[in-house]
Amino acid sequence: MIGGGAGGVELLLSLRSRLLADVHASNGQCADFSFALVTAGEILAGHNRRVKEAFRRVLAQRGILLREHSPARSLRSGTIMLEDGSVVDADAVLVTTDAAVPAWFHSTDLALDGRGFIAVGPTLQTLNDADVFAAGDCAALVATEREKAGVFAVRAGPPLAQNLRRRARGKPLKPWRPQRRHLALISTGERYAIASRGVLKGEGGWLWSLKDWIDRRWMRTYQDVEAIRTHMSASAPARGKQGGDVEEMRCGGCAAKIGPAPLSRALARLRPSQADGVVIGLDVPDDAAVITAPSGKHLVQSVDFFRAFIDDPYVFGEIAANHALNDIFAMGGTPRHALATAVVPPGPAAKVEEALFQVLAGARACLDREGVELIGGHSSEGADLAIGFTATGVVDPDRIMRKGGLRPGDVLVLTKPLGTGILFAAAMRARAEASWVQAALSEMRRSNRKASEILVAQGGTAMTDITGFGLAGHLGEMLAASTADAELDVSGLPLYAGVPLLAREGVTSTLLRENLALAGLLRGEVDAFTRAVLFDPQTSGGLLAGIPADRVTSCLDALRSAGYRHAAAIGRITRTGLSLSEAGIGARAAGIA
Numbered sequence: 001m002i003g004g005g006a007g008g009v010e011l012l013l014s015l016r017s018r019l020l021a022d023v024h025a026s027n028g029q030c031a032d033f034s035f036a037l038v039t040a041g042e043i044l045a046g047h048n049r050r051v052k053e054a055f056r057r058v059l060a061q062r063g064i065l066l067r068e069h070s071p072a073r074s075l076r077s078g079t080i081m082l083e084d085g086s087v088v089d090a091d092a093v094l095v096t097t098d099a100a101v102p103a104w105f106h107s108t109d110l111a112l113d114g115r116g117f118i119a120v121g122p123t124l125q126t127l128n129d130a131d132v133f134a135a136g137d138c139a140a141l142v143a144t145e146r147e148k149a150g151v152f153a154v155r156a157g158p159p160l161a162q163n164l165r166r167r168a169r170g171k172p173l174k175p176w177r178p179q180r181r182h183l184a185l186i187s188t189g190e191r192y193a194i195a196s197r198g199v200l201k202g203e204g205g206w207l208w209s210l211k212d213w214i215d216r217r218w219m220r221t222y223q224d225v226e227a228i229r230t231h232m233s234a235s236a237p238a239r240g241k242q243g244g245d246v247e248e249m250r251c252g253g254c255a256a257k258i259g260p261a262p263l264s265r266a267l268a269r270l271r272p273s274q275a276d277g278v279v280i281g282l283d284v285p286d287d288a289a290v291i292t293a294p295s296g297k298h299l300v301q302s303v304d305f306f307r308a309f310i311d312d313p314y315v316f317g318e319i320a321a322n323h324a325l326n327d328i329f330a331m332g333g334t335p336r337h338a339l340a341t342a343v344v345p346p347g348p349a350a351k352v353e354e355a356l357f358q359v360l361a362g363a364r365a366c367l368d369r370e371g372v373e374l375i376g377g378h379s380s381e382g383a384d385l386a387i388g389f390t391a392t393g394v395v396d397p398d399r400i401m402r403k404g405g406l407r408p409g410d411v412l413v414l415t416k417p418l419g420t421g422i423l424f425a426a427a428m429r430a431r432a433e434a435s436w437v438q439a440a441l442s443e444m445r446r447s448n449r450k451a452s453e454i455l456v457a458q459g460g461t462a463m464t465d466i467t468g469f470g471l472a473g474h475l476g477e478m479l480a481a482s483t484a485d486a487e488l489d490v491s492g493l494p495l496y497a498g499v500p501l502l503a504r505e506g507v508t509s510t511l512l513r514e515n516l517a518l519a520g521l522l523r524g525e526v527d528a529f530t531r532a533v534l535f536d537p538q539t540s541g542g543l544l545a546g547i548p549a550d551r552v553t554s555c556l557d558a559l560r561s562a563g564y565r566h567a568a569a570i571g572r573i574t575r576t577g578l579s580l581s582e583a584g585i586g587a588r589a590a591g592i593a
Contacts (some may be wrong), residue, residue, distance in 0.1 A: 002080065002096070009037065036088055037066050044264060070459060183195060185207055187208060191205055191209075281374075302390070341379075341383070341390075343380050343387070345357050375510055405481075460546060466541035478546075556568070
């Protein structure tokens with residue numbers, strides 16, 4: 001360990017304790033390990049003499065080599081070179097030195113202290129720019145200089161936040177004077193700790209228990225996402241409070257529309273396009289769009305709308321548009337035009353404009369790929385970012401696909417994995433791995449156009465898309481319309497990566513409880529995990545179709561060749577009632593990378 005501050009001393013002792021415990025548990029030889037601490041000055045330089053002596057004693061008792069006043073000059077493979085020319089051999093080296101100044105600080109015009117840290121006054125403003133604030137290890141309080149300790153960085157947070165708000169509102173700032181001394185509880189790695197505060201020193205197992213309780217309580221404040229959300233909501237300035245952080249009132253009705261300036265600027269930033277059949281569209285906006293109906297075709301229309309479930313407005317807009325087109329594809333149609341309904345939270349005009357532009361730009365990215373013209377829409381203020389689309393398409397009168405039409409012996413084919421409701425419920429609670437979410441977002445952006453064409457070409461007898469009511473709910477609609485029953489092979493259902501684990505841990509969408517009102521569709525005993533997956537609401541889900549049994553192999557081959565690599569046969573149509581071929585869904589998942 002290079003660095004003799006509290007962090008280096010405590011980390012080395014704790015790692016030694018853990019490593020030797022692991023060795024003992026595996027019947028290894030502890031004698032094979034040795035430890036050393038190298039520091040440029042004394043250990044625990046900011047603490048009193050009795051604390052230093054106590055840790056020198058602990059290090060000696062643990063057999064740890066201590067090299068004080070021995071600055072490290074360089075690191076080489078397996079070797080630490082010291083300033084005095086001596087070397088320390090090591091298989092692994094950890095460095096816990098003091099806070100260092102980033103090089104770019106010196107390229108700014110900000111005032112710096114003698115060591116190069118950003119110099120700030122009691123209000124945490126830099127000394128030569130009142131609009132720049134700094135706190136934590138990057139900053140130096142010139143009037144009340146303190147050591148670079150985490151306790152001061154943490155306690156600077158509330159006064160920093162308060163002064164940023166006051167500065168934004170043009171109010172006087174409040175000075176912050178940090179405490180002169182703080183209690184440090186430093187673990188020796190053996191459920192024993194030494195306390196240091198000014199000239200005071202104490203030690204014992206009870207101090208370790210106190211430290212452990214404090215540390216775990218602190219970590220829990222960042223692990224319990226629901227508690228964080230509750231605290232943030234409770235701490236938010238109340239609407240209607242005179243002089244609060246938000247406006248007293250937001251009007252409703254047409255007064256809640258997005259203003260003409262940000263709206264026109266956002267639309268102007270979208271690349272204009274003109275599709276065939278559009279008489280009046282966004283190129284020359286009017287009260288309504290005008291389109292022509294193609295000869296020999298029927299028009300097919302659908303509407304979809306939901307609020308954002310991710311923080312990226314562009315990706316959200318892209319997925320929302322893709323989702324809205326699925327109803328057209330499920331009817332065997334080809335989407336041609338779309339009207340957008342966008343809701344954006346109120347704020348400064350530039351922020352509203354950017355949010356509106358990003359969500360529409362993402363939508364246009366999808367619509368352009370599909371050859372769908374965005375011809376108009378409506379915008380409004382609201383609490384959350386949301387967008388919906390009214391999609392219009394065309395379909396051959398003799399090729400309309402319906403939910404009804406399933407026949408006994410048909411095989412049910414699903415084109416995409418299940419589990420978006422569970423996955424994004426977990427993401428909102430910080431319980432989903434980033435790779436799981438990224439993989440799902442990638443698949444949710446995949447168009448169902450080619451899948452629809454393949455399912456129709458392979459003799460599909462009925463088709464729908466899987467959305468808010470989940471697989472079981474939408475399959476139930478098909479069965480009711482077809483006066484048919486089905487048997488599902490639940491072990492073969494494709495699931496997004498992470499969904500089996502999350503579902504077994506009880507993570508569910510808020511809509512699941514309502515969807516389970518349809519649980520009467522299921523016959524026999526069904527475990528909670530299986531129900532959660534079958535009724536999980538899907539966003540930009542796959543298509544579900546009945547395919548004649550003799551065409552299933554060629555259908556799946558065509559789907560997988562077209563990029564739907566998780567397409568699967570999940571059941572068959574019977575006359576015996578909707579049942580499950582197994583008691584529960586296994587751990588098989590789509591495994592999308």
